[in-house]
Amino acid sequence: MKFKAKILPLRTERVAVVLSQDDAAELGLLPGDRVRVSLDRRSFVAEVEIASEFVDQGEVGVCSFTAETCSIEEECVVEIVPFARPKSVEYIRKKFDGGRYERVEIGQIIKDISDGILSDVEMAAFILANEIVGMSDDEVQWMVEAMVENGERVSFDRGGVVDTHSIGGVPGNRYSMITVPTVAAAGLLIPKTASRAITSASGTADTMEVLADVNLSVDEIKEITERVGGVIAWNAAAGIAPADEQIIRVEYQLEISPKPHLMASLMAKKVGGGAKFIAIDIPIGRGAKIENIDLGRSFASSFMEIGRKLNLKVAATLSDGSQPLGNAIGPALEAKEVLNAMEKKKGGDLVEKAIGIAGILFEMTGVATNGYMHARKIFESGKTLEKFREIVAAQGGDENVGADDIPVGDKIYTLKSTVEGAVVAVSNKSIVKIARTAGAPKDKGAGVYVHKKRGEVVNAGDPLLTIYAEKDWKLDNAIEVANTKQSFDISGVIIEKLSYGRWWP
């Protein structure tokens, strides 16, 4: 049937057309069905929405995104015929009955997700089935390969390309901003791609953006990495493994992230970035993504096994994820803390983790036999800071940037302890909730500074945390959260600390 196009003043991120109820019935179409739209000598496949008004009989509504992507102009005439569902929907259904995807099947599913062909409901089916039924290491490997193939890639002509990534879940987890320059200072290449916050208060890309541009193309990532040794870029801007963004968007709505997806997502970003040696950080503990250490070990084994299948060297570390890393949470506060540590050449757990992971990369690549000591020497020599400033400059930032230059929110409130005792727990979830309510990550200067961490002794009246915000109303909301959600467990009975930590080795 022929239809006259009507461009609709709305945008969807998928290719979709809108038909009137009568025309949809005439063509035997139901919501979620697909059609082939043809004009001139071109044609494309689109999902069908059925309108109860605004689109008259004989008209086809085209959202502006589809109009642009497919070059449809107002009032042009198109031919529309029903089109079968993509094969990938059938492949997804295999999983409902406990089946396994073949290599070509998962490949097609990922391709269709990358091309924006699968609907949210179909992606939800993919995610749910994989969460409930699970995926084998083979399936994860094929998923990684397909995610990488259907996206941009960085590749290097020389060896010694390394990278690190955390599975996340810990506030303030900005170790890679120190690991990257430390590793680059030793002559390795580290094209680090990082995420922005989805549910957290800041991702490494958000924090790095306080200091430099993180929206780099794959060509820029390659050029800067080869020139200065390292880069810290936002993975989505580079277009590496674009299926990941789509999957994560629907996973957020379902409030789940299936283990195989978490692994595939991480590995695809690293493989697409060109790394051959990868150090993976798996934070463990109450309030982290993984609460149980045995599950953490099983993740680590799967990562190593999938790495082996992909011809990569993978090391995994289990780290303490039961409280924030460092003391700062929120983009500017974290950037300040990272710079401060490099300037002062010390910085507690943040620095320990950063040089620990740099050390692992040194040992994996044969740069040093005692990687930790080698990394510590570089860090303490000031070469880490020097290299970091080179990277910042290469990404368009200020080459002389210092911790004191970073502005943070000027609406401030400090929460004080009303009791005396030892901190037995700091709640990741509460701290993140307070920081987000204060405006992070949108307001770069917003966040939380944690004054006391586990094991530290507090007296009544001691500051526990300080909230920073850029807007009064957000500060007020954040104070309300801080006063209703308990962020600290404080006890005078030392034994409770051990009892709480009983799962820890």
Add this chain to the structure above:
Amino acid sequence: MKFKAKILPLRTERVAVVLSQDDAAELGLLPGDRVRVSLDRRSFVAEVEIASEFVDQGEVGVCSFTAETCSIEEECVVEIVPFARPKSVEYIRKKFDGGRYERVEIGQIIKDISDGILSDVEMAAFILANEIVGMSDDEVQWMVEAMVENGERVSFDRGGVVDTHSIGGVPGNRYSMITVPTVAAAGLLIPKTASRAITSASGTADTMEVLADVNLSVDEIKEITERVGGVIAWNAAAGIAPADEQIIRVEYQLEISPKPHLMASLMAKKVGGGAKFIAIDIPIGRGAKIENIDLGRSFASSFMEIGRKLNLKVAATLSDGSQPLGNAIGPALEAKEVLNAMEKKKGGDLVEKAIGIAGILFEMTGVATNGYMHARKIFESGKTLEKFREIVAAQGGDENVGADDIPVGDKIYTLKSTVEGAVVAVSNKSIVKIARTAGAPKDKGAGVYVHKKRGEVVNAGDPLLTIYAEKDWKLDNAIEVANTKQSFDISGVIIEKLSYGRWWP
């Protein structure tokens, strides 16, 4: 934050508002999140969509459905704050880990679905989890109760209220149009609610609509049933168990219908219609919803068990679902066939099934000890036709309607056999595909007449099926389907017929 409302020229069936990217980030909102929208002294919860254009900062886009439902006018100022996800999303997630819903939990899920509060992605999660993990009989019972509570109900002051429903999947399965008047003629009340086609060529509601109005309210269903003994109405128009429509819409997109949902859907429609004695038809065979007889028996047991929990008397029949019932497929063709059978007082498998099920209802209610013979007597006496015409008249149709009065499509094509042999199979799927391509159920006169059924002998040149259409282009498309999709297996070797039917008891 305060926003100015902008009514958008689009309609979604759910309560949703559209914010600009900046404002969404300012409020920390992601797609799929919800907000509370307040104005005057009213407030409502809406899902958030994030626009990349068309909605400016400070504006909130409101689709026309939401504007009407929630009385929002152009340019009025509303307050918007983030709102937690409904509890029901958390309950759904329990099922991912193999958990069970509590009564209040499944009750809340169904209420939120009925109220249009759950998104399609969230409903997909509900459907998928129940498909993969399954539901206990208790959970199905509670789901039925919640579906009925959150919708319109019919209730009768007297006893002897019966009903019948098929789980479907068989083309031409219009037995209830004969069962209903037969049962009503014996003095029982039968407020039959029926479905429209979703993926089939015609639902009982579509076929009945050829003869009378099926869009009846619950009050009309009650009034007509009490006055003439029976009714055949479209369940959705009556507003009985509205959650069912929502769930089925998303199930269609996933191409699944989980067993527990199929049971809950059927039972909720019957309970909401006021029946106390229910005869359930479970067609079995290749191309039917259930291919395996053991699975059919398990369905039957579950139906009876759930009926017991709901204080209902339930009987289930396993019937041959491996080929169409009767010979006509498509609304008008089926209406004609049903009337013809009642006028001629005979009609093969269609009539056998109709009076067989009427007989079961007679035995369940104590109307007769040999229900089948009682039903046959009524049917052959002409009382079935007489009562059927009363029902048609009560629903606004022609009280003297006859088979010859029903017009069917005048674009006709007959497919003939090229070989000689016995029909060993008639494909439900091909026949439905041809009938739908010819225009059914939208074009009432479109469909297929099957000349030969399983076991019948054909000679080369004998007609196998006739396609009816209202439009030439649809007839052409249907002929193409008929020529490429094999609808009949024909063999001269009689043994193959037995071999094919080996699963049949």
